[in-house]
């Protein structure tokens with residue numbers, strides 16, 4: 001593989017950072033560009049703003065090797081690069097559409113810096129029409145073909161992002177230029193050939209086959225990304241609905257998921273019933289997919305119901321607490337364990353924990369919270385939550401303990417101690433993390449999702 005000079009725009013954000021780290025780790029010369037001077041300085045000194053398994057050693061190693069640097073100087077970085085990855089944010093607008101302002105801003109700046117031929121790679125998740133817009137901005141008033149665009153959607157899961165980058169299930173490349181597609185393929189060569197070992201993260205066994213590369217048109221590449229997230233969300237809403245059915249007939253959702261997953265046509269992934277899907281991606285992408293189509297010509301009833309089902313999980317968890325506390329949670333103290341949208345990350349963007357807390361407040365409850373990696377950040381969203389230093393402090397004198405994130409740390413707590421410190425020892429476990437019979441044996445009233453526990 002030949003090392004390539006690469007710029008990653010949006011280089012301190014989640015996707016940009018992991019992309020830049022990954023590309024430098026496999027041997028390329030990478031500049032991660034961002035407008036946030038403070039984050040750029042922090043990263044250049046080896047301090048990583050995100051909590052992600054294995055990220056610190058990879059960052060430090062690549063800074064030290066000189067293959068990776070962070071910069072706010074877009075113009076000189078772009079002029080020295082052959083390939084430019086765009087990984088800026090594409091947040092949702094209130095109507096569910098995608099806010100493309102960061103992408104268009106970047107395109108406007110790029111237009112002025114493209115001096116020699118470059119491949120522009122779209123990593124950000126954008127609807128197919130956005131690429132036309134980027135192309136239009138880049139060619140505005142400019143003669144000749146100075147660039148090609150390749151859509152290369154990311155499939156990184158927070159908490160597992162480095163492993164997902166280095167050992168992907170597939171690489172999707174959308175574009176109409178064979179030259180550009182072959183440049184990007186050659187950049188990924190060590191990954192495609194599974195010819196890498198990354199120190200500091202779990203490396204899966206080397207497989208004797210190549211990572212599949214799907215070369216397609218831009219619109220299909222972008223729909224592959226949206227459809228994948230929509231499908232994962234659909235599985236989660238599906239299993240949450242089955243969990244509710246389990247509660248009616250006293251079946252155990254964990255057994256049901258296990259039994260279903262052994263069918264090779266179904267598989268075990270994304271069949272864990274719980275609080276639903278949170279975080280910055282699944283809901284946003286599902287809404288965007290629904291909003292990209294003309295509803296008069298294409299009905300998206302199924303996708304809408306996936307979102308509705310997810311919303312329902314919030315109120316259903318609050319109802320479980322009410323059930324354990326004899327209907328009213330007004331003025332009752334609820335200890336909340338877990339604020340991040342899932343374990344393994346410090347991300348609280350669109351965390352369902354935050355929405356549950358909002359619902360608890362609406363019902364007049366008093367909330368004290370604990371999370372292994374997030375503490376006072378919650379105060380910026382809910383000023384009247386009491387952030388605690390430990391799970392024990394969050395449980396103390398509480399009328400109910402509510403597990404909202406599946407952190408493994410919560411498995412090894414001393415639940416005997418928690419039982420004796422609570423005003424009213426009951427647990428609602430919205431991630432089905434604990435063993436119900438152990439909790440019931442300790443004297444807790446316990447409810448999970450999908451009849452994995454019952455009132456003692």
Ligand code: UGA
Pocket residue numbers: 125154155156157158159229232236269270271272273274275276277278279280281282285341342
């Ligand atoms: C998701 C996709 O999994 C990635 O492939 C994609 O690249 C990323 O979005 C993105 O578009 O950037 P992520 O949002 O990091 O990744 O998180 P997931 O691991 O997919 O989990 C999403 C939510 O679903 C979490 O709240 C999680 O707790 C929940 N979940 C997941 C369940 O409730 N049940 C499950 O069985 C699995």
